[in-house]
Amino acid sequence: MRALWLWLWIALASFTMSQTSYAEPEANLEDYPDIELPAPANAPPPDAAVEHITEHISRKIRCPVCQGAAISDSPAPSAVNMRKHVRQLVTQGYTETQILDYFSLRFGDWVLLSPKPEGLNWIIWFFPPILGGLGLAWLGLVTVRWRAEPDVTPLPSDTGSVSKDPYEARLLEELER
Amino acid sequence: MSARPRTNIPLLFSGMLMSGLIVSLLAVGFLFDPFALPNEMVGKVAPNFELKDLDGNEVSLKSLRGRPVVLNFWSTWCIPCKQEHPVLVEAAKLYPEVAFLGVVYMDEAEPIRHYLRRNGSSYPHLIDPDSAVAINYGVTGVPESYFIDRRGRIMFKAAYPVNSPFLAAQLETLLGGAR
Numbered sequence: 001m002r003a004l005w006l007w008l009w010i011a012l013a014s015f016t017m018s019q020t021s022y023a024e025p026e027a028n029l030e031d032y033p034d035i036e037l038p039a040p041a042n043a044p045p046p047d048a049a050v051e052h053i054t055e056h057i058s059r060k061i062r063c064p065v066c067q068g069a070a071i072s073d074s075p076a077p078s079a080v081n082m083r084k085h086v087r088q089l090v091t092q093g094y095t096e097t098q099i100l101d102y103f104s105l106r107f108g109d110w111v112l113l114s115p116k117p118e119g120l121n122w123i124i125w126f127f128p129p130i131l132g133g134l135g136l137a138w139l140g141l142v143t144v145r146w147r148a149e150p151d152v153t154p155l156p157s158d159t160g161s162v163s164k165d166p167y168e169a170r171l172l173e174e175l176e177r
Numbered sequence: 178m179s180a181r182p183r184t185n186i187p188l189l190f191s192g193m194l195m196s197g198l199i200v201s202l203l204a205v206g207f208l209f210d211p212f213a214l215p216n217e218m219v220g221k222v223a224p225n226f227e228l229k230d231l232d233g234n235e236v237s238l239k240s241l242r243g244r245p246v247v248l249n250f251w252s253t254w255c256i257p258c259k260q261e262h263p264v265l266v267e268a269a270k271l272y273p274e275v276a277f278l279g280v281v282y283m284d285e286a287e288p289i290r291h292y293l294r295r296n297g298s299s300y301p302h303l304i305d306p307d308s309a310v311a312i313n314y315g316v317t318g319v320p321e322s323y324f325i326d327r328r329g330r331i332m333f334k335a336a337y338p339v340n341s342p343f344l345a346a347q348l349e350t351l352l353g354g355a356r
Contacts, residue, residue, distance in 0.1 A: 035221050064214075064317035077283050078317075081308040106315030108215035 035105050040093030054087045057096050061086070061103055062111050070113055216334045218315050223248070223325045226310045228303035231286055231293075236278065236303055238329070245351035246276045246325040250316050252284035253292045258320045261338035262296060268344050269299040275348055280305050282319045324351055 045053060058072035063079040071079040071086070082103075089099050103111045115121040223246070227237040238246065249265055251258035269277040277300035281289050286304055293302065305311055314323060317336070324333040324347050333347055 035218075035224060078308065081283070082312060084307050085309065085312050104217075106217060106313065107317065108217040108315075110215060 037094075037102065038098070041095045041098055042093040044091060044093045050087065050090055053090045053096075054083065057086050057090065057099050058083050060096075060100060060113055062113050064107065064111070068113075214317055214336070216336075218323065218331050219334050221331055223323065223329050223331050224310075224313045226313070228280070228305060228310060230301040230303050231290055234301070236301055238325075241276045242329055243327055244274065244276045245327055245348070246278060246323075247348075248278050248280060248314075248323040248325060250280045250282045250311055250314070250319050250321045252282045252319050253288045254284065255282075255319045257338040259292075259296075261320055261340070264339060264341050264344060266297055266299045267341070268348065272348050272352075275351065276300075278303060280310055282311055282316065283308055324348075326351055 055072055059070045061071045061082065063069045063071045063074040063076055063082070065076050065078050066074045069079075071082045074080075086099060089102065094102070100112060104116070109115055109121075115124055117125050223238060225237060225239045227235055229235055238248075247265070247268075249261075251262070253259070265277060265279075269275070279298075279300060279302035281302055281304050289302055303310075308316070314321075320335075320338050322335045322339055323331050324335075326332050332351060335343070335347075339347075
């Protein structure tokens with residue numbers, strides 16, 4: 001059991017360290033990240049589909065001035081403007097991935113209601129079910145052991161030995177009648 | 178006489194390890210402001226834009242390449258924006274080599290004109306239809322100021338009203354101590 005925990009700990013620490021990156025000093029403007037939009041990956045969708053796609057993508061983007069609401073659900077002016085922006089990008093043929101990347105590049109991954117399954121985010125996706133599974137396995141193991149193990153100190157009546165306590169001896173005698 | 182229960186050392190060790198891990202994670206959480214949003218744009222090339230000022234003149238960011246730029250998103254319904262307005266107006270006069278631009282955030286031209294007539298201004302204020310430029314810069318509220326160097330890179334971002342000492346320090350850094 002100790003070895004299992006040790007391995008889990010080492011694996012988590014190694015993964016965290018592998019994800020840490022250090023930016024190199026940048027000298028030329030060409031080296032700086034450019035966030036201008038690339039060309040749309042798709043042809044513009046038919047007009048009838050634009051609203052549906054916009055709604056679908058807007059459900060995945062967090063409203064910056066609300067408490068955990070998507071821009072599709074918020075009447076806040078900034079959310080309305082962001083929805084308009086999503087619609088414009090959809091109309092031009094940008095894919096869902098391109099649009100979500102566009103927002104996360106500017107606002108941070110915080111703006112995505114579901115964190116991308118990459119890097120350290122894998123912990124969010126997999127740690128709770130792994131922890132829950134380990135907890136259930138431990139509970140099962142403990143229960144099985146508990147049921148299989150005899151009592152640590154069996155009663156004298158269980159072992160068949162005669163008690164020296166006169167009260168218990170009399171009680172047993174009464175019960176046997 | 179009952180036997181003393183034995184201590185399960187591996188279980189105790191695992192429990193302590195897990196408790197330590199959870200407490201450490203919670204302790205790390207205290208180091209961060211839960212309301213602070215990431216400054217994703219710092220270190221990136223400032224996206225270009227072409228917007229019209231209150232007189233209808235077109236201004237593009239690209240045309241200012243070679244000069245440091247202070248891009249201030251603001252509105253008349255934002256009280257902290259009004260508090261920092263005189264600081265920016267004064268700094269624009271003191272640092273003519275820096276281009277100051279105000280971008281109107283979710284507000285109308287008329288209240289802006291009215292406010293500027295009463296409180297003065299020393300730099301252009303641009304109308305941003307549907308907040309397209311604000312979204313392109315990842316603006317989540319006002320005031321927000323972006324400090325862009327001569328080469329067009331975003332060096333700093335202030336998501337709060339700036340004061341004179343802070344502004345002077347940022348501008349000196351942008352100018353590279355050339356003054």
